[in-house]
Amino acid sequence: MGTEQIISMKQVRKSYKMGSEKLNVLKGIDFEVNKGEFTAILGPSGSGKSTLMNIIGCMDTLDSGTYDLNGTPIHNTKERQLTKIRNKEIGFIFQNYHLIPTYTVMQNIIMPLLMRGKDRKTAEKECLETVEMLGLSKRLDHKPAELSGGQRQRVAIARALCSKPSLLLADEPTGALDQNSGIEVLRLFTKLHEMGNTIVMITHDMNVAGWAERTVRIVDGEMYQ
Amino acid sequence: MLFSEILHLVRLNLIQNKFKVFLTSIGIIVGAATIVCVIAIGRGGKADVAEQFRNLNAGALDISYEQSESSGGAGFSFGGGSEGFPGGSERPSFSGGDFTPPSGGNMPDFSANMNSSSSSGKSGRSSGGSSRSGGSGFPDFGSMFGGMFGGSSDAKNTENITLSADDMDDITASVPGLSEATITYTTKQNIYGGNIEDTESYTIAGTLSNYAEISKLSLLIGDYISDADNENKNKVCVLGYNAAKQIFGSAEDAYDSLVYIDDRPYNVSGVLAEQGTVESGISADEAIFIPYATGIKYLTGSDISPTITVIAEDVDNISAVTENVKTVLAANYPNAEFTISDAGSKMEAANKSNETLTLMLVAMASIVFIIGGIGIMNVLFVSVKERTQEIGILKAIGGSRKDILLEFMMEACCISLIGGVIGVLVSFMVSPVLTSFNIRMEMSAAGAGIALAFSLVTGTVFGFYPAWKASKLVPVEALSGE
Numbered sequence: 001m002g003t004e005q006i007i008s009m010k011q012v013r014k015s016y017k018m019g020s021e022k023l024n025v026l027k028g029i030d031f032e033v034n035k036g037e038f039t040a041i042l043g044p045s046g047s048g049k050s051t052l053m054n055i056i057g058c059m060d061t062l063d064s065g066t067y068d069l070n071g072t073p074i075h076n077t078k079e080r081q082l083t084k085i086r087n088k089e090i091g092f093i094f095q096n097y098h099l100i101p102t103y104t105v106m107q108n109i110i111m112p113l114l115m116r117g118k119d120r121k122t123a124e125k126e127c128l129e130t131v132e133m134l135g136l137s138k139r140l141d142h143k144p145a146e147l148s149g150g151q152r153q154r155v156a157i158a159r160a161l162c163s164k165p166s167l168l169l170a171d172e173p174t175g176a177l178d179q180n181s182g183i184e185v186l187r188l189f190t191k192l193h194e195m196g197n198t199i200v201m202i203t204h205d206m207n208v209a210g211w212a213e214r215t216v217r218i219v220d221g222e223m224y225q
Numbered sequence: 226m227l228f229s230e231i232l233h234l235v236r237l238n239l240i241q242n243k244f245k246v247f248l249t250s251i252g253i254i255v256g257a258a259t260i261v262c263v264i265a266i267g268r269g270g271k272a273d274v275a276e277q278f279r280n281l282n283a284g285a286l287d288i289s290y291e292q293s294e295s296s297g298g299a300g301f302s303f304g305g306g307s308e309g310f311p312g313g314s315e316r317p318s319f320s321g322g323d324f325t326p327p328s329g330g331n332m333p334d335f336s337a338n339m340n341s342s343s344s345s346g347k348s349g350r351s352s353g354g355s356s357r358s359g360g361s362g363f364p365d366f367g368s369m370f371g372g373m374f375g376g377s378s379d380a381k382n383t384e385n386i387t388l389s390a391d392d393m394d395d396i397t398a399s400v401p402g403l404s405e406a407t408i409t410y411t412t413k414q415n416i417y418g419g420n421i422e423d424t425e426s427y428t429i430a431g432t433l434s435n436y437a438e439i440s441k442l443s444l445l446i447g448d449y450i451s452d453a454d455n456e457n458k459n460k461v462c463v464l465g466y467n468a469a470k471q472i473f474g475s476a477e478d479a480y481d482s483l484v485y486i487d488d489r490p491y492n493v494s495g496v497l498a499e500q501g502t503v504e505s506g507i508s509a510d511e512a513i514f515i516p517y518a519t520g521i522k523y524l525t526g527s528d529i530s531p532t533i534t535v536i537a538e539d540v541d542n543i544s545a546v547t548e549n550v551k552t553v554l555a556a557n558y559p560n561a562e563f564t565i566s567d568a569g570s571k572m573e574a575a576n577k578s579n580e581t582l583t584l585m586l587v588a589m590a591s592i593v594f595i596i597g598g599i600g601i602m603n604v605l606f607v608s609v610k611e612r613t614q615e616i617g618i619l620k621a622i623g624g625s626r627k628d629i630l631l632e633f634m635m636e637a638c639c640i641s642l643i644g645g646v647i648g649v650l651v652s653f654m655v656s657p658v659l660t661s662f663n664i665r666m667e668m669s670a671a672g673a674g675i676a677l678a679f680s681l682v683t684g685t686v687f688g689f690y691p692a693w694k695a696s697k698l699v700p701v702e703a704l705s706g707e
Contacts (some may be wrong), residue, residue, distance in 0.1 A: 059621060059700045080625070087623020098618045098704065102241045114230045115623040159622070 005068070006167050006198050007033035007056060012065035014051055025051045027221040028065070033167070033200055038193040040212035041202045048221040050171070053202045057090055057169050058082045070166045087115050091160025095172035097152040099144040105155050106131075106140040112163035127162040134158045134188070150181030157188060161197075168192065170201040174208055186211045226628040235635045239643075249604040250644030252597020253683060257648025257676040258655060259590040264672035265656060267583035269665030274575045276501055282439060284404070284537040285568040286547060288396075288554070290386050290530060290561060385528075386561050390517070393533045395557065400549040404538045407433045408517060410531035411507055412524060418484040419472040427468060428512045429486060431520030431531070437463075439536060442509055446480045447495025454494075455516040460523070462491040466499040467510040484513065487524055491515060543567050594679055597644070598687035601637055605691035609633065616695050617703025630696040637688020638681055645680025649673045 014026040025048045033039050043049040054060035055067065058074055059082075067074040070089055077085065091112075092098075099108045106124060109131065113123035131137055134154045144152055153173060160168055170189070174182030190211060193199055201212055209215045217224040239246050390408055397406045409432045415424040436442070437449040445466065454461050464472065464479050473479035476496040483490045491513075500509040521527055537546040547565055554563050609616070616629055652673075656666050 054701050057621070059704075083620070083623055083625050086621060092621050094704075098614065098621070100615050100618060102238060107237070111619070112622045115226050115619070115625075115628065117227060119227055120230060120233065163623075 004035040005032055006035050006037075006070050007031060007200070008066075008068040009056075010066045012052075012055065012067055013063045014048075014055065014060070015063055025221050026055070026062075029218075029221075029223050031216065031223055033198060035166075035198055036193075036196050038189065038199040038211075038213040039201070040209035040215045041200065041218055042204070042206060042209040042215050043202075043218035044204055047218045049202050049204075049218050052218060053169065053171050053200075056167075056200060057092060058086050087112055087163065089166045091163060091165040091168045093153070093156050093160050093168065093170040093173050095175040097144070097149075097156045097176070099152060099155055099159075101144055104141050104143060105136060105147070108144065108155055109136075109158045109162055112159060116163065123162075127158065130158050130161045134161075148181070149177045150184055153177060153181070153185050154188070157185070157192075161192070166198060168197055168199045170199065172203055173201060174203075174205070182208070226624070226631075228631070231628065231631050231635060234632055235639055238636060239639055245604065246640050246643060249601055250597075250640050250647065252593065252600040253641050253644025253680050254597075254648040254651060256590060256594035256597045256683070257645040257680050258652040259593050259648075260587075260676040260679055261649055261652035261668070261672045262655065262659065262666065263583065263586035263590050264675060265652070265666035265668045266586065266659075266664060267579065268667035268669060268672075270579040270582065271576065272667055273665050274572065274579055277575075282441070282536055283569040283572065284540045284543060285439070286535050286537065286543070286550060287564075287566050287568070288388065288533040288535070288550060289564045290388055291564060292383070292385055292530075384558070384561060386558055387528055388531050388533055389527070392554070392557065393535075396533065396535060396550055396553050399553045400535070400546060402538050402542050402546055402549075403535050405435060405439055405536040406533065407435050407439055408531050408533050409433075409436060409507070410517075410520065410525065410529045411512070412520070412529060414486050414524060416472075416484055416486045416513065418490075419479065419482060420474055421472055425471075427486075428507070429520060429524060430507045430512045430514050431517040431525070431529075432514050433517050436514070439534060440507075440509070442500065443498045445476045445496045445498040447493070449495055450514060450516045455518050458519045458522045459516060460489055460491045460519060461494040461516065462486070463495040463497060463514040464493055465497050465508075465510040465512045465514075468513055469493075469496040486513065486515070489523055540569055543569055590679075594683050598641075598683040601640055601684060602687040602691060604640075605633065605637055605688055606694075608636075609691050609695045612695075613698065613703050616698050617700050617705075620698065620700035621704060626696040629698075630692050633692030633695050634685065634688050637692065638684040641680040641684025641688075642677065645677040648680065649676055652676070 009029055009031040012026055012029040012031075013024070015022050015024045017023070029052060031052075041049050041052065051060065055062050055074075056069075058069065058077075062075055065075065069085065072085060072089075074082070074085070086092075100111070103111075106127075109127050110120065110123035113126060114120065118126070131140065134157060136151070136154060136158055139147060139151060139155075144155065147155065153176075157168075157173075168189075173189070174185055177185060186208065189199055189201065193213065199212075201208070203209050388408070393406050393408045397403055409430055411428050411430045413426050414429045416427050416429075417424045430436075432450060433455055434450050434452045437444070442449070444463070447463070449463055450461065453459070462484055464476075464484070466476065469476045469479035472484060473482060473493075479493050479496050482493050484493060485491070497509055497514075515524075521529070535546070535550065537543050547567060550565060551563070554561070616624075619629060653668060656668055660666055
């Protein structure tokens with residue numbers, strides 16, 4: 001297996017202003033993820049893991065350092081381009097699912113493809129296989145409010161997978177789920193990993209992190225491999 | 226993102242929030258309905274003006290004289306009609322050297338003008354004891370003392386002047402650029418005949434043969450008064466459409482029948498087609514037209530105050546013609562001020578007042594639109610706030626600023642357009658109600674189009690800012706609902 005890097009971060013620093021004080025959230029992070037890896041970033045609340053996830057997900061900028069995502073230097077990229085990168089390279093799975101409540105399951109799932117400029121029919125066709133794999137075929141016309149937490153998270157995973165991204169980025173994917181549903185989702189992650197997907201999962205739960213192939217810790221803005 | 230897909234998403238959002246969309250668009254509904262109605266009322270007003278003035282020639286000038294009330298009034302006045310110099314024979318009247326003799330030996334109608342004994346025996350030119358320039362040799366006591374004793378400093382129009390066909394001839398001979406001229410008068414007379422059992426009062430108009438053409442009157446049956454009728458003072462008449470119906474039941478029955486005016490039989494030589502209501506001039510539908518000279522001879526005598534109408538060849542030349550007419554009249558009647566009204570100005574004034582009204586209503590409608598637009602803006606701001614997370618999700622999964630901007634803009638435009646369409650429908654439902662209040666409305670597709678365009682513009686203008694704000698949201702902040 002080759003060692004093609006999907007994520008390559010070097011000395012990434014990020015700080016926020018809290019009133020008159022400067023809060024250093026990330027203090028020189030070095031982090032790499034190879035293609036096909038399932039990595040967990042484990043850290044307690046306030047450790048900087050959410051900030052790191054936002055930077056990995058191209059939703060926030062870094063103050064200094066370098067970040068290459070699948071060969072693209074994100075640290076030098078403008079917002080307009082970052083939007084395209086988010087759409088093409090990253091599949092987001094959020095703790096609170098972040099589904100659009102007024103859309104049906106299918107409409108939610110195909111959104112990234114629509115954003116890419118595809119028409120509805122093509123997008124739906126491309127998503128069918130994923131939908132079947134995740135057992136959502138009978139729920140396509142339902143609204144998110146009509147689904148259980150586990151089902152909603154599966155819809156979110158389907159949305160992330162459909163655009164065939166380089167990286168699946170999951171932020172506390174089991175945080176809002178009961179234990180059984182959480183395990184079900186984690187099994188699914190394992191399956192996706194086995195299928196060759198690159199997954200980065202952020203969690204504060206050591207048990208959840210245990211499902212990953214590799215775990216890195218982040219404490220007080222510093223990373224421990 | 227494909228535009229068609231953006232529209233599809235907009236449709237989904239609007240369907241999800243039908244009631245909110247309706248409430249939001251109420252301002253636009255009212256605005257659009259107002260615009261359509263305003264345009265319809267404006268068009269109706271314009272049509273009304275055109276209809277009411279259709280008998281007027283744009284180049285027509287009406288010249289008439291009204292004697293001032295102070296003339297011969299209370300107090301010690303030497304003015305027109307005073308006892309100081311009674312009788313035309315004592316103070317002969319000259320006009321440019323020619324003396325107008327008494328007309329045809331006919332007895333003047335003393336009863337018609339009891340207070341102007343001085344006018345008796347004259348055919349129309351200056352009458353009464355007033356001064357006429359032209360070297361009469363008599364001092365104008367009326368002018369000299371009018372202000373002192375007459376209770377008025379304005380010595381004008383104290384004379385009892387009667388315009389005549391001679392004045393008309395003077396004007397046509399001296400004023401260049403005239404195509405036609407005619408003279409008319411109206412009087413109220415009791416008539417009977419046909420179905421009228423007792424007598425009834427009707428407006429009798431004494432006209433020349435060219436009046437029909439000048440006033441754009443068309444005949445339903447028969448002929449208008451001819452020059453020969455006028456010259457021979459024939460007792461013939463032409464009935465207005467309503468007059469014919471009221472007197473005889475129909476135009477056909479009226480034709481070639483007899484109408485008794487002041488107990489003299491007049492043969493109906495023609496009936497006019499229906500003209501409708503008119504703003505100015507003789508209301509032709511209700512009037513009875515007789516030859517000018519016939520009326521002077523049998524009905525009014527020469528003291529009736531007629532109106533001379535001249536038609537300027539070039540409408541743009543109307544002010545010069547007016548000045549020339551004034552000059553000619555001033556030479557003949559130096560102390561008189563004539564009322565000269567031109568039809569074009571009347572039409573223009575009526576149109577202007579109509580336009581002003583329309584503008585006012587348009588301004589009102591614009592205010593309604595602005596309020597409606599602000600309503601849309603408010604709702605969209607609330608919507609952006611409510612949907613901050615949704616915007617964050619869209620941005621996180623690759624929605625561009627353009628996509629977000631377009632989606633919210635399209636939502637605003639659709640809400641406005643829906644409001645516009647409902648507003649137009651409402652206006653078409655409301656128009657019969659307004660019409661029942663005697664408001665003339667001419668509904669038009671153009672009005673509906675303008676209202677829809679206004680709605681769309683309002684939605685675009687007022688929807689832009691909230692949409693722009695939405696598109697500027699930072700994904701991380703939007704996702705966290707901040």
